[in-house]
Amino acid sequence: MFRTVSIIAFLVTFAGIGICCLVLPRCRQCGWTPSAILKRAIHIFTMLLLEQKAGAVGIIRKLAYLLALVCFVVLAVTSFFPVLVLKESINGYWLMLHATFAPVFAIALTALVILWAGSYHFNSRTEAGKYELPQKICFWLIVSLALPMVLSIILSMFTFFGTEGQEFLLNTHRYCALLLSLVAIIYTYLIIRNHMERQ
Amino acid sequence: MRKGFLYTAILVCLASVSLAADANSDANLRSDASLSSTVFSGDQSDGSRAVPIHIMPLIDDEGGKIIPDVEPILPFSTRLTCGACHDYEKINHGWHFNAAEPNIAPGRVGQPWIFVDAGTATQIPLSYRNWPGAFRPESVGLTSWKFVQLFGRQMPGGGIGEIESSNPDEIVRGEISGKLEINCMTCHDGDPAHNQAEFGDQILRQNLRWAAAATCSFASVVGKTRDMRNSYDPFMPQPLPMDDPKAIAPAVIYRKGTFDQKNQVFFDIVRKMPSERCYFCHSNYDVGEDKPGKWAADEDVHLAAGLTCVDCHRNGLEHDITRGYDGETKFSGNPLSAVSSCQSCHNEGRLGAPEPKHLGIPPIHFDKLTCTACHSGPKPESQTIRTKTARAHGLGTYNVNKSDDALPHIIYPVFAKQADGKIGTHKLVWPSFWGALKDNEVTPIEIETVRRTVGAALLQTEPNQAERNMVDGWPALTLEDITKGLTALGKEIQGPVYVAGGKVYSLDVSGKLSEQLDNPAAKPYLWPIAHDVRPRAQSLGAGTCQDCHSTDSGFFFADVEVDVPVASEKGIRKMVEFEELSSVYTKLFAWSFVFRPWLKVIAIGASAILAAVLLLYALKGLDFLIKMLADRK
Numbered sequence: 001m002f003r004t005v006s007i008i009a010f011l012v013t014f015a016g017i018g019i020c021c022l023v024l025p026r027c028r029q030c031g032w033t034p035s036a037i038l039k040r041a042i043h044i045f046t047m048l049l050l051e052q053k054a055g056a057v058g059i060i061r062k063l064a065y066l067l068a069l070v071c072f073v074v075l076a077v078t079s080f081f082p083v084l085v086l087k088e089s090i091n092g093y094w095l096m097l098h099a100t101f102a103p104v105f106a107i108a109l110t111a112l113v114i115l116w117a118g119s120y121h122f123n124s125r126t127e128a129g130k131y132e133l134p135q136k137i138c139f140w141l142i143v144s145l146a147l148p149m150v151l152s153i154i155l156s157m158f159t160f161f162g163t164e165g166q167e168f169l170l171n172t173h174r175y176c177a178l179l180l181s182l183v184a185i186i187y188t189y190l191i192i193r194n195h196m197e198r199q
Numbered sequence: 200m201r202k203g204f205l206y207t208a209i210l211v212c213l214a215s216v217s218l219a220a221d222a223n224s225d226a227n228l229r230s231d232a233s234l235s236s237t238v239f240s241g242d243q244s245d246g247s248r249a250v251p252i253h254i255m256p257l258i259d260d261e262g263g264k265i266i267p268d269v270e271p272i273l274p275f276s277t278r279l280t281c282g283a284c285h286d287y288e289k290i291n292h293g294w295h296f297n298a299a300e301p302n303i304a305p306g307r308v309g310q311p312w313i314f315v316d317a318g319t320a321t322q323i324p325l326s327y328r329n330w331p332g333a334f335r336p337e338s339v340g341l342t343s344w345k346f347v348q349l350f351g352r353q354m355p356g357g358g359i360g361e362i363e364s365s366n367p368d369e370i371v372r373g374e375i376s377g378k379l380e381i382n383c384m385t386c387h388d389g390d391p392a393h394n395q396a397e398f399g400d401q402i403l404r405q406n407l408r409w410a411a412a413a414t415c416s417f418a419s420v421v422g423k424t425r426d427m428r429n430s431y432d433p434f435m436p437q438p439l440p441m442d443d444p445k446a447i448a449p450a451v452i453y454r455k456g457t458f459d460q461k462n463q464v465f466f467d468i469v470r471k472m473p474s475e476r477c478y479f480c481h482s483n484y485d486v487g488e489d490k491p492g493k494w495a496a497d498e499d500v501h502l503a504a505g506l507t508c509v510d511c512h513r514n515g516l517e518h519d520i521t522r523g524y525d526g527e528t529k530f531s532g533n534p535l536s537a538v539s540s541c542q543s544c545h546n547e548g549r550l551g552a553p554e555p556k557h558l559g560i561p562p563i564h565f566d567k568l569t570c571t572a573c574h575s576g577p578k579p580e581s582q583t584i585r586t587k588t589a590r591a592h593g594l595g596t597y598n599v600n601k602s603d604d605a606l607p608h609i610i611y612p613v614f615a616k617q618a619d620g621k622i623g624t625h626k627l628v629w630p631s632f633w634g635a636l637k638d639n640e641v642t643p644i645e646i647e648t649v650r651r652t653v654g655a656a657l658l659q660t661e662p663n664q665a666e667r668n669m670v671d672g673w674p675a676l677t678l679e680d681i682t683k684g685l686t687a688l689g690k691e692i693q694g695p696v697y698v699a700g701g702k703v704y705s706l707d708v709s710g711k712l713s714e715q716l717d718n719p720a721a722k723p724y725l726w727p728i729a730h731d732v733r734p735r736a737q738s739l740g741a742g743t744c745q746d747c748h749s750t751d752s753g754f755f756f757a758d759v760e761v762d763v764p765v766a767s768e769k770g771i772r773k774m775v776e777f778e779e780l781s782s783v784y785t786k787l788f789a790w791s792f793v794f795r796p797w798l799k800v801i802a803i804g805a806s807a808i809l810a811a812v813l814l815l816y817a818l819k820g821l822d823f824l825i826k827m828l829a830d831r832k
Contacts, residue, residue, distance in 0.1 A: 089563060092784060096791055103798050106805035113812050122820065140816070147809045154802040157795070159559035166562050 002171070003083055006178055010084075013182045017189050057115070064111040071105035074098075076181050079174075106150055113143050132194070138187035142180055149176035241284030242516050253466040254459070255280065260377060260408060261434060267458050271434060274412035274420070274451045277356075277380045286516060291381060293518020296358035298327040299343070305329045306522065306530040308618070310726050312350045313591045313607040313628055314339055316646055319654045319684075320674055320699070320764040322607045323632040323643060324724040327359065332630075332724040339632070340645030344369040347379055347407070352399025353480040353590045356411065357381030375431050376424045377408025384414055386476050389469035392416030395479045399596040406449045408433065417457040417464065422447035477508040482589040485577065486603040490584065499731040510550060511539055523729065525569075526619065541570040541729075553735075560740055569623035573739040574732050576612040576624045579753030579774075583610045583760050586626065604672035608762040614754055615725050615777035622778050625725040629762045631699040633684065634720065635692050641703060641720035648691060656680075656687035673764035678704075681765065682712045700763030700770070725777070748792040755785050 078098040082090050090098060120139040152172040155161065161169060241251075257265040260276035278287050290296070297303045311324035311333040325341070326333035336346045344364035351360060360379025364370055379402065385395060394414055401410035404423040413420040424433070426446035433449065457464055484493060497503070501511070514520040519533045527536040537543065544552040557564075564573075577584065586609050593599045611626040633649045634641045657680055668675040681697050685706050688695035697704040701723065703715040715721075739746045739754060747754040755778070758771035775782045 089566075091563065096784075096788055099791060099798070103801040106802050110805040110808045113809060117812055117816060121816065122823075143809060143813060147806060147813065150802050150809070151806045154799060154806065156561060157559070157799060162556035162558050163560070163562055163565070166557075166560065170562065 002174055002178075003087065005175075006080065006084055009178060009182055013185055017186070020189075060111070061115045064108050064115060068105060068108035068112050071101045071108055072181075072184060074101045075105055075177075079177060080181070102153075109143075109146055117143075132190070135187060135190045135194070138183050138190065141183045142187065145176045145180040145183065149173055149180060152176065237286070239284050239286045242286055250468065250470050253468040254463050255283070255466070256461075256463050258283065260380075264462065265453075266462050267453060272451060272453065273434070274409040274418070276408075277383050277411050281381075281383045287381065289516060290518045291357045291361070293514065294520045294522070295355050295518065296381065299359045299362060303328070304530040306527065307524050308332070308726050309522075310588065310590060310626070311628075311724060312336075312346075313609075314341070314349070314646075315606040316650070317606055317669070317672065317674060319633065319646070319649045319657065320676055320697075321632050321646065321649065322628065323630050324628055330726075332719075332722060334643055338643045338645075340647055342366050342369055344373060348402060348405075350590070351379055351402040351407075351410075352593055352596050354379070355382055355385040355480075356398075360407070371429050372405065372424075373407075375427055375429070375433060376405040377433070379407040379410060382411040382414060383468075384411060384466070385479075386472050387468050387470070388415065388476070389467040389472070390416050393476075395476075396596050399593065404449070409449055409451055412451050415466075417454045418451050419454070420449065420451050422449035424449050471507065471509055474502055474508045477512075478589070479595050480589050481508075482594050484587045484594060486585050486587055488603075497731070497733075500734045501732060506550065511544065513539070524727070541574075555735075559744075564740070567621060569617065569621045569727070571624045571727065571729050571732075572614060572622050575730060576728055578733070578737070578739070579612055579614065579757050581751070581753055581756075582758045582771075583613060583627075585609060585760075586611055588626075591628075602672070606672045608672065608760075610760050610762060611728065613725060613759055613777055614774055616779045617727060623727045625727050625777075627723045627725045627759070629700055629723050630721065631762075631764060632697075633688055634696050634698060636694040636696045636703065636705060639718065641696055641698060641718055644688070644692060644695075649688070652687040652691055653684040656683045670766060675766065676764045678712055678765060678767065682706065682710075685712070686710070699765065700761045700768050701772075702768070744795070745792055748789050750786060750789045750793075752789065755780070755789065 075098055078094045078101070079090050082088050082094045116139070120136045122133075122136055149172075152169040156166055156169040156173075257275035258279040259265055259273035260279060261273070262279060263273070265273060265275055281287065292300065292303075305328040308330045309326075309328070311326045311330065313322060314325050314336075315322050321339075323339060324333045325336045325339070325346075327336065341349070342364045343359050343362040344366065347354070347360050354360060356379045358381075360381075364373060382398060384393060385398065393416060397413040397420070398410050401407070401413045401420060403425075405425040406413070406420060406423065408424075409420045412418040423446070424431075426443065427448060431448070453464075459465075485496070502508075511523055512520050513535050514533060517532070519531060521527065521531065521533050521536045521539040523536075523539045523541075525540045525542065527540070538547065538549065544550065545555050548554060585603070587594060587605070588609060589595060591607050591609055592605060607628055609626050609628055611624070613625045613627045614622050615625045615627075617623050632643050633653055634643045657674060657676070681704050685695045685697060685704065689706065695705070698718075698721045701716065701721050703718045703721050704712055705715070707713045735741060746752065750756070753774070755775050757774045759774055759777065761768075761770045761772055763769055773782060775785050778785075
């Protein structure tokens with residue numbers, strides 16, 4: 001069930017993004033060539049390696065962002081690859097990697113939220129024009145989904161819930177993670193699009 | 200005219216012969232039909248839950264009614280006494296009796312009979328059922344007669360006990376001793392004076408015909424068929440041969456007052472037998488210096504709660520008793536097999552079974568483990584222990600070897616992957632036997648050949664030594680002894696090998712001993728166990744995850760003993776090997792639990808901050824909304 005839902009959800013999301021790129025006039029102007037997309041993606045993942053004009057807080061913000069991004073990629077691969085490709089539940093080394101990166105992701109995400117929340121305030125005036133409404137919605141969706149995602153898996157480690165409760169918590173964790181992944185993909189797309197538009 | 204008459208006569212004759220044949224075949228069919236549809240009065244329930252009182256005449260196996268003062272006084276035959284009202288044949292196909300029937304599905308691997316011959320360092324699992332890893336009794340030269348002589352002590356009779364041997368000498372002996380009929384009283388005798396140990400003793404005396412009677416409190420048996428000559432006729436007692444003054448002819452003596460005025464006898468029959476009846480064949484006893492006595496060990500939680508074995512392991516007239524494992528319905532015709540597993544009882548709440556909560560146990564455990572993995576047998580420690588079982592060691596029989604190192608050596612608890620892919624608790628025995636290797640397949644050698652060759656070779660000890668020392672129940676062997684044994688065996692058979700401790704030893708072309716590790720015949724034989732079940736609080740995982748997921752947990756990292764007669768070859772295997780898991784991965788995974796508390800702290804801290812930020816901005820949003828609405832007003 002979860003596998004089917006996940007596959008459909010990912011396909012719909014990527015298809016939606018593809019349609020956006022091809023159909024919306026605003027997006028078409030960006031010149032969505034594979035090399036341009038790759039260039040933006042590399043830019044996102046190598047922010048710290050570029051010449052830094054930001055102050056200490058800015059560096060921490062970027063660091064938190066990159067750490068969260070790397071952890072997110074690892075967590076997504078270690079959780080969705082076994083389920084979607086290998087058709088098995090997450091276990092073995094996948095699970096160990098997943099559990100190793102999970103607390104790092106939790107710390108990075110928390111730092112990110114603390115450092116970036118002000119910029120993503122819906123009534124924010126200081127950063128006006130930098131982040132658009134869809135990005136802000138994505139940001140707060142990520143934060144809102146991260147909370148039940150983290151809590152559900154941590155609660156399952158305590159002896160509060162029986163088998164049914166455990167299954168509910170596991171499903172909560174899975175579906176929150178799926179939604180969070182989809183939102184994160186859309187968020188990344190929006191950031192890339194923003195960068196390309198500005199250029 | 201004459202010719203015509205002749206043809207007509209021939210035709211009439213042929214027609215009448217044909218009609219007679221048809222009529223005969225109809226009669227046979229009717230007779231078969233009436234036989235198969237025979238309804239035994241005792242098998243038709245009137246619905247009463249009360250147990251019918253069994254007062255009845257005793258019938259001997261010649262069909263005669265036993266009358267106390269009429270000689271010869273014979274033992275009663277259960278086939279004819281109990282079978283007068285119950286379908287003996289149908290019962291004889293039940294699980295406890297049908298092992299030797301070729302068309303019976305073997306079901307889940309079970310406890311084998313373990314043939315032991317200490318002199319030749321042999322311990323080999325045998326079964327008539329087609330269980331992987333168990334050898335057919337014939338492979339070591341055991342005929343049905345010999346098999347019953349060895350293992351009949353813990354059998355309920357019937358089945359293999361009634362199969363005629365293929366050996367002419369044994370056929371003659373079988374005529375004198377009789378058949379080992381089903382001893383219905385093994386299970387159904389409610390008389391506290393029932394003595395099942397007599398059954399085994401009578402088998403050793405070759406008094407098979409007398410065995411069932413001997414277990415009843417109202418009869419005692421003297422004498423031995425074993426001492427009688429082949430010409431002895433138990434139905435026509437004759438003067439004993441003068442050359443054997445000590446020999447006593449087998450005879451049954453019924454206790455005074457057993458027969459009523461109608462020459463009938465009361466049997467204290469119970470439908471729901473006490474667990475002690477089952478225990479005679481289904482006991483086990485953990486051995487070792489630090490193991491508590493039986494009195495100090497706790498009973499299975501189900502029995503402690505007031506249930507008996509037969510509350511869960513039930514059967515109807517067919518005696519197709521439920522074994523109680525998941526998937527049994529594929530092999531059993533018993534409808535209760537679908538609802539007699541741990542899961543079905545505890546999920547349905549049958550017999551007041553508490554519904555398992557499994558607080559804090561991730562559901563993946565139920566895909567990977569059997570219920571028994573956490574709930575049955577002794578808790579795993581750093582090393583496996585040895586145990587004795589009634590069937591392997593003859594517990595409860597007369598003159599049983601009570602030493603801790605008595606063979607066979609059964610090792611447990613071993614957590615191993617089963618055929619269904621789940622890890623369960625098992626008992627284990629390492630096969631040790633002399634065999635022949637052909638096309639990489641090892642087949643055991645008949646024990647008489649092994650005794651004659653290897654046994655004789657092993658008896659040749661050091662010149663100053665009277666006999667070979669016994670160490671840990673085994674003859675103290677060295678690799679040189681194995682070489683000696685293989686050389687002796689090689690004079691009689693092609694490709695002699697010795698299997699022990701998971702290895703196959705053989706001689707290379709130069710006569711040097713070599714060993715092979717991965718031959719299936721050398722693999723340990725494991726069979727899953729279900730009892731004794733520990734209560735919830737004593738189950739694995741009831742404490743913490745680290746009951747199993749710690750770097751030194753017995754569940755994954757216990758040392759499993761490799762039992763082998765050669766002292767230099769003794770060793771251990773790690774539990775993870777039997778679980779078919781990577782030891783590196785399992786160790787790393789266990790290590791991750793060291794950091795589990797940190798993970799919890801970090802995740803809870805992160806959740807608290809995320810919740811606070813969300814709340815803060817939700818309140819800010821609310822504040823904005825309120826102000827915006829106020830401005831509009």
